[in-house]
Amino acid sequence: MSPKADQLARRVEPIYGPPLEGGEILLYAGDLEVRNGEHIGTLHGQVELRLFPTSDLKAHVAGSGIDLFRLTIGASDTQATRVPANADLDPPNASTLPERQPEDTQWAESWVDAQGLTGGRLDAAERLVIHYAGALDPLFGRLTDVDGGGTQGQISFELPGWSLVLAPIPKDDRLEGGFAGAIEATPTDGRVDRAEVDRLSYRLFSILSLIATREVAIGPTCGLDPSGRVVWAHWDAPRMRLGRGIGWCPRALIPTALPALAEGYASLTADRALVDVFERAVEALLFADSGEVLDVRIPIACIGIELLAWAILPRWAGVDETEADELKAGPAARRLLEWAGIPTEIPDELPALAARRDALNQRGWGGPEILFNVRNRLVHPPKSRNDPEWPAHDVMIEAWQLATWYLQLTILRLLDYRDHYRTVLVLGGSEARSEPVPWSEASR
Numbered sequence: 001m002s003p004k005a006d007q008l009a010r011r012v013e014p015i016y017g018p019p020l021e022g023g024e025i026l027l028y029a030g031d032l033e034v035r036n037g038e039h040i041g042t043l044h045g046q047v048e049l050r051l052f053p054t055s056d057l058k059a060h061v062a063g064s065g066i067d068l069f070r071l072t073i074g075a076s077d078t079q080a081t082r083v084p085a086n087a088d089l090d091p092p093n094a095s096t097l098p099e100r101q102p103e104d105t106q107w108a109e110s111w112v113d114a115q116g117l118t119g120g121r122l123d124a125a126e127r128l129v130i131h132y133a134g135a136l137d138p139l140f141g142r143l144t145d146v147d148g149g150g151t152q153g154q155i156s157f158e159l160p161g162w163s164l165v166l167a168p169i170p171k172d173d174r175l176e177g178g179f180a181g182a183i184e185a186t187p188t189d190g191r192v193d194r195a196e197v198d199r200l201s202y203r204l205f206s207i208l209s210l211i212a213t214r215e216v217a218i219g220p221t222c223g224l225d226p227s228g229r230v231v232w233a234h235w236d237a238p239r240m241r242l243g244r245g246i247g248w249c250p251r252a253l254i255p256t257a258l259p260a261l262a263e264g265y266a267s268l269t270a271d272r273a274l275v276d277v278f279e280r281a282v283e284a285l286l287f288a289d290s291g292e293v294l295d296v297r298i299p300i301a302c303i304g305i306e307l308l309a310w311a312i313l314p315r316w317a318g319v320d321e322t323e324a325d326e327l328k329a330g331p332a333a334r335r336l337l338e339w340a341g342i343p344t345e346i347p348d349e350l351p352a353l354a355a356r357r358d359a360l361n362q363r364g365w366g367g368p369e370i371l372f373n374v375r376n377r378l379v380h381p382p383k384s385r386n387d388p389e390w391p392a393h394d395v396m397i398e399a400w401q402l403a404t405w406y407l408q409l410t411i412l413r414l415l416d417y418r419d420h421y422r423t424v425l426v427l428g429g430s431e432a433r434s435e436p437v438p439w440s441e442a443s444r
Contacts, residue, residue: 010146010147010165010184011146011147011150011152011167012129012152012154012165012166012167012181012182012183012184013167013169013182014129014131014169014179014181014182015091015129015131015182015222015230016049016091016131016179016220017091017093018175018178019050019051019175019176019177019178020094020095023050023052023177024048024049024050024060025048025049025050025051025177025178025179026046026047026048026091026092026093026094026095027046027047027048027049027091027220027233027235028046028047028083028087028089028091028092028119028233028235029045029046029047029091029092029095029096030044030045030046030083030084030087030088030096031043031044031045031083031084031087032044032045032047032059032061032080032082032083032114033080033081033082033083033084034059034061034071034072034078034079034080034081034112035071035078035079035081036070036071036072036077036078037077039070039071040081041067041070041071042084043061043063043067043068043071044061044063044096044097045059045060045061045062045080045097046059046060046092046095046096046097047059047060047080047114047117047235048060048111049220049235049237050177051133051177051178051179051217051238051240052176052177052242053242055217055237055238055239055240056237057113057114057115057117057235057236057237058111058112058113058114059080059111059112059113059114059117060097060109060110060111061097061108061109061110061111061112062097062098062100062107062108062109062110063097063098063107063108064104064105064106064107064108065106066106068106068108068110069106069108072108072110072112078110078112078113079112079113079114079115080112080113080114080117081117082117083117083118083119083120084119087119087120089119089120089222089230089231089232089233090229090230091230114235115236115237116234116235116236117234117235118232118233118234118235119232119233120223120230120231120232120233121231121232122192122193122194122197122223122232123192124223124225124231124232125192125223125224125225125231125232126186126190126192126223126224126225126226127184127185127186127187127192127223127224128183128184128185128186128192128197128200128221128222128223128224129182129183129184129185129221129222129224130182130183130184130185130200130201130204130218130219130220130221130222131179131181131182131183131218131219131220131221132166132179132180132181132182132183132204132208132216132217132218132219133178133179133180133216133217133238133240134180134208134209134212134214134215134216134217134240134241135212135214135216135243135244135245136168136180136181136208136211136212136216136254137168137171137180137251137254138153138155138166138168138251138254138255138258139250139251139252139254139255140153140255141252141255152167153167153168153170153255154166154167155167155254155255155258155259156259157258157259157262157263158259158262158263158266159200159203159204159207159262159265159266160266160269161187161188161189161196161200162185162186162187162188162196162200163185163186163187163188164183164184164185164186164262165183165184166181166182166183166258167181167182167183167184168180168181169181183204185200192223197221197234201218201219201221202218202279203265204216204218205218205239206265206278206279206282207258207261207262207265208258209282209286210261210282210285210411211249211254211257211258211261212244212245212247212249213244213245213246213247213248213249213285213286213289213408214241214243214244214245214247214286214289215239215240215241215286216240217238217239217240218238218239219234219235219236219238220233220234220235220236220238221233221234241286241290243291245286245289245290246289246404246424246427247289247422248408248412248421248422248423248424249421249422250420250422250431250432250433250434251431251432252432253419253420253421253434256419257417257419260415260417260418260419261412261415261417264414264415264416264417265278265415267415267416268414268415271315273311274311274315277307277308277310277311278411278414278415280304280307281304281307281308281407281410281411281414282411283304284300284301284303284304284307284407285301285304285404285407285408285411287300287301288300288301288304288400288403288404288407289404294396294397294399294400295378295390295396297400297403297404298374298375298378298396298399298400298403299375299378299379301400301403301404301406301407302329302371302372302375302403304407304411305329305333305336305403305406305407305410306329306332306333308336308407308410308411308414309324309327309332309333309335309336310324310325310332312336312339312410312414313327313332313335313336313339316339317335317336317338317339319335329372329375330368330369330371330372330373331368333368333371333372333406334366334368334369336410337367337368337406337410340409340410340413340438340439341413341438341439342406342409342410342413342438342439343367343438344366344367344368345366345367346365346366346367346370346402347367347402347405347425349401349425349426350398350401350402350425351398352392352394352395352397352398353367353370353371353374353395353398353399353402354370356370356373356374356391356395357369357370360373367402367406368406370399370402371399371402371403371406374391374395374396374399375399375403377390377391378390378391378396401424401425401427402425404424405423405424405425408421408424409421409437409438412437413437413439417437418437418439418440418441419436419437419440420434420435420436420437421434421435421436421437422434422435423435
């Protein structure tokens with residue numbers, strides 16, 4: 001059996017269990033090196049991760065003795081810095097902290113910072129299991145048969161240097177405050193390197209968050225040896241945002257969209273600068289589709305569009321760098337949309353923007369021009385100090401729809417995605433509705 005076939009036949013599950021009654025997920029129990037100012041010592045404790053309502057990672061220590069007092073006074077300055085080299089990294093099933101006894105007169109209990117804590121030997125790992133949480137919920141039409149009997153929803157995909165399988169926990173089996181699933185990552189050259197692990201984590205964050213249009217938490221990460229034992233672990237409080245955006249990818253499309261987007265992403269990696277632009281554009285999209293005020297979301301989406309135009313026009317649209325640098329935002333956006341195959345007229349679904357164009361007597365304007373007109377009115381002071389005026393609310397809603405649509409589609413075009421998507425130009429309706437992207441053969 002090939003390594004890829006072997007990977008697909010294996011069940012992929014989180015290493016760490018569901019949250020305890022208090023909401024904490026136990027990652028480790030044992031000795032920890034703790035620093036508080038100039039004081040350094042070893043304490044027994046456990047590393048606890050909370051995902052909701054916010055992401056937080058702490059080392060929980062409790063017991064008696066002067067060392068614990070000295071190391072936890074002013075706990076805001078205290079950090080767990082190291083796990084002993086021979087520590088057992090198998091996660092505990094229950095708390096291992098001692099309970100206070102009536103005769104304890106030097107009892108102390110504290111939670112100290114454990115962000116970025118790492119234990120074990122990465123060079124002993126054959127593969128990784130990466131936990132994730134957040135608004136990523138694929139809908140599978142067909143499940144994969146796995147070892148030990150039964151089936152599991154799995155998505156196989158590739159990123160540079162890695163063969164990956166994403167396996168979500170079925171929605172009915174998830175617990176509030178727990179993980180949404182796990183990703184198994186196997187290095188294609190058989191070597192696990194720390195810099196590549198860190199790079200993979202952010203690449204997964206970018207791709208999965210693009211699909212969810214919400215920050216998908218990536219981590220903790222465990223390294224497993226050939227027997228499946230945890231021999232390395234890295235613990236962080238992962239970045240995530242609660243809730244769900246409008247989004248472009250219906251649940252049923254995720255199993256096919258993820259491999260396609262990962263392939264497109266991999267095609268960019270020879271151009272490191274373009275990868276940086278893509279990742280920053282995704283960050284702009286995540287904010288644009290957040291719950292922040294429209295006055296900020298519209299300009300942020302426009303920043304993403306301008307950035308993509310700046311990077312793409314000289315590379316692929318036949319615009320030299322000098323001309324690209326001199327183009328104003330609206331014309332640059334128009335050239336970008338023309339390259340991508342995205343319509344530039346004001347969409348019929350956005351009548352308030354068309355009415356604003358007509359009121360300004362700018363019949364020649366299309367979508368890019370009216371969008372950046374609204375953006376400029378939001379970021380610059382009004383013309384009159386005695387009667388300040390900003391775009392009307394319906395105009396801002398439609399400008400946000402248009403900016404988000406442009407940004408979503410341009411990112412997808414950059415990754416050469418040619419399947420279906422759900423347009424943000426229509427709000428509400430069926431979650432499953434979709435249509436071909438404008439540049440695909442099916443849309444012509």
